[in-house]
Amino acid sequence: MGDGQQRYVGVAERRARLALRHRLAGTARAAAPEEVAGSLVALHGTDPATVYLAVGARLADPTRTVAETERALYEDRSLVRMHGMRHTVFVFPTDLTAVVHASTGLVVAARERASLLKDMAKAGAPDAAWLKEVEESALAALARRGQATAAELARDEPRLREQFVYAAGKRYEGIHTVSTRLLRVLGVEGRVVRGRPLGSWTSTQFRWAVAPEHPELDVAQAQAELLRRWLAVCGPATEGDLKWWTGWKVTDVRRALAAVDARAVRLDEGTGYVVEGDVDPVAAPAEPWAALLPGLDPTAMGWQERDWYLPPEWRPLLFDGSGNVGPTVWLDGRVVGAWAQRADGEIAWRVLEPRGVGREAETLIEAEAERVRGWVGATRVTPRFRTPSEKELAAG
Incomplete structure (x- = not known):
């Protein structure tokens, strides 16, 4: 991480890098969902619609967003939906599954399994040996079926329907089903992944599928590889x-920074890092x-320190109470407003800057609203995590 003479990278250049590497500038748009996911490393998958909307915003021709993304996810399996960083569901290029599993999944998986066994023991439920039998039977059934819901697997392995009391006597006491908790554990262990949903591309009800086979990687090497890929897309970035x-x-x-020989640069926030060979200026x-x-969206959620592209005074409008960003309007590498889909399908948007952005910029934004309206069509999309600005615009 050689220091030497650290080059200053200002806000304008960071926005230029974002525009090109995140496939947002018109000349940088992609031809296929795999290119989008590969460029961004990961697409947020907690809200299923986010995956499609994030891809559509970056395709040169968005009209086949749904068909092409479903092909990649469920037919070619070139993209896979699985747990990753921060115990969050993402969509990754399939060739990254081993890296993600080793770099971020192993620690979480061990914690999740220990938590399940502890909760079952407290409730007087069967022991680890029993659970091992059930999971092996469930995985065998899943392999036979190809894809299945938890309810379908429970027809093959009835013990998945077993229930136990969670946090007995506490205000958040509840009833947990073995299938729900076990499939979650198997997901973070990288043994199962989310399959095709029961409904449309906006559905949150997923089938499960056996995870694609992948080699077991050294943790440190996997962390270095994941950081290298992300830093190549999002650098410069701070340690935070x-x-x-x-x-x-x-x-x-x-x-991991030392392993990839990351280069230090000066940012307004302090020291940032880029991958080796990426120190030279990038033009807008x-x-x-x-x-x-x-x-x-993975761009809006890409950094912890966001002042260089999102004014802090707008956060109460654009984020929910848990820190999830809502739909945002971008212009030349910065957030300038919010948008929402109304019940009649109209894409409503608003610029938050008090002095506006100018007629030319408004024309660009309206063209993007038409692009979204054109490929989404009759589908109605309500974000899973709603924000004040999105709710106000959606209501009309």
Whole structure:
């Protein structure tokens, strides 16, 4: 992480890098969902609609967003939906599953399994040997079926329907079903992944599928590879950004930075890092651009320190109480407003800057709203995590 003469990277250049590497500038748009996911490393998958809206915003031709994304996820399996950083569901390129599993999943998986066994023991439920039998039977049934819901698997393995009391006597006491908790554990262990939903592309009801086979990687090497890929897309970034995005300990972040020989640069927030060979200046796109990005978009959620692209005074409008960003309007690398879909399908948007953005910029934004309206069609999309600005615009 050689210091030497650290080059200053200002806000304008960071926005230029974002425009090009996040496939948002008109000349940088992608031809297929795999290119989008590969460029961003991961697409947020907690809200299923986010995956499609994030892809559509970055495709040169968004009209086949749904068909092409479903092909990649459920037919070619070139993209896979699984747990990753910060115990969050993402969509990754399939060739990254081993890296994600080793770099971020192993620690979470061990904690999740221990928690399940502890909760079952407290409730007087069967022991670990019993659970092992059930999971092996469930995995065998899933392999036979190809894809299945928890209810379908329970027809093959009835013990999945067993229930136990969670947190008995406490105000948050509840009844947990073995299938729900076990499939979650198997997901973070990288043994099962989310399959095709029961409904449309906005549905939150997923089938499960056996995870694609992948090699077991060394944890430190996997962390270095994940950080290298992310830093190539989102650098420069601070140590705090890296720790937040990965969910790792600061010691893991520093070890990975050293392993990839990251280069230090000066940012307004302090020291930032880029991958080796990425220190040279990056010019802004030749043409201005606008984008309508969905809630939880990986660009809007890419950094912990966001002042360089999102004014802090707008956060109460654009984020929910848990820190989830809602739909945002972007212009030349910065957030300038919010948008929402109304009940009649109209894409409503609003610029938050008091002095506006100018007629030319408004024309660009309206063209992006038309792009979204054109490919979403009759589908109605309500973000899973609603924000004050989105709710106000959606209500009309």
